[in-house]
Amino acid sequence: MNNLAILKIGGSVITDKHSETPKVNLEVLHRIASEIAEAYDKDSMSLILIHGAGSYGHQIVKKTGIHKGINNYEQLLAFAETQRLQNELNSIVTKVLIEKGLPAIPVLASSHAVMEAGRLVKMDVETIKGFLSIGLIPVLYGVPAYDRKQKCSILSGDQIAPFLAEKLNARKIIHGTNVDGIFTANPKEEPNARLIPEINSENFDEIKRMLGGSSAVDVTGGMFGKVMEIIELLKKGVNVEAVVINAEKEGNIKDALRGEIKRGTVIRLR
Ligand code: ADP
Secondary structure, three states: OOOEEEEEEOHHHHEOOOOOOOOEOHHHHHHHHHHHHHHOOOOOOEEEEEEOOHHHOHHHHHHHOHHHOOOOHHHHHHHHHHHHHHHHHHHHHHHHHHHOOOOEEEOOHHHOEEEEOOEEEEEOOHHHHHHHHOOOEEEEEOEEEEEOOOEEEEEOHHHHHHHHHHHHOOOEEEEEEOOOOOEOOOOOOOOOOOEOOEEOOOOHHHHHHHHHHHOOOOOOOHHHHHHHHHHHHHHOOOOOEEEEEEOOOOOHHHHHHOOOOOOOEEEOOO
16 A cells, blocks of 8 residues: 555543543544644555544443453443444544545444454455545544454454554554653653663563553553554564654654654564
């Protein structure tokens, strides 16, 4: 695919992740959409957007346990309601993107994804390819999905990004989160945590050990999950560059889409 970038915006950025009820950070969403619109050059790049669920997903999933599987009718209802909530958030996100002049088209991953024990094993990408080829910007999002072992598991944006990067030959994956990058420990809890500027084949395993203890695990694996997904992809030999940046700081998304990283973590093969 022509110069494809995959930009994932964390649920903790566009929503208030700690709110008990679903709540969008509208101001942040507008600012990020404007940055994307400024950086997106339709003639020289292709773009896929993915967003997380934040308070539209984590609370209901934690409460009902559907990420671990479905055992009763109540959980089936929760599966359906969780999906509906994700669609609601996606509608808000795409509305703002379209208002900024971006041809953002929703793609519901769970209508054709198959999971197995929490891992994405199959997802058709022909439609996404077609959308990109005519100039649309597919917008995917974390969703509850059919799982052939446990009936339901969560297909996170963090899993979708590397899957699509491999299938569609993306040049880069950008993770816009609410911290400056990957640190030696959780920077929200450890004031002495240091930013790791680069993760590569030489320090993969060391980083894995370090993060194993530090991660604030949410239902989709948190920062640890994000990094592991990318490392696994690189270990398979997929040559994509991934960056983790702070999407809460103005200008970072625009810079990253233009290939300029002032502060963040780059993950690549070396
Ligand atoms: P998103 O919603 O953007 O996908 P997550 O909530 O999944 O983001 O992960 C980001 C959070 O991970 C940060 O807010 C941070 O508190 C936490 N975290 C835990 N360990 C680390 C670490 N070693 N480096 C950076 N962030 C970490």
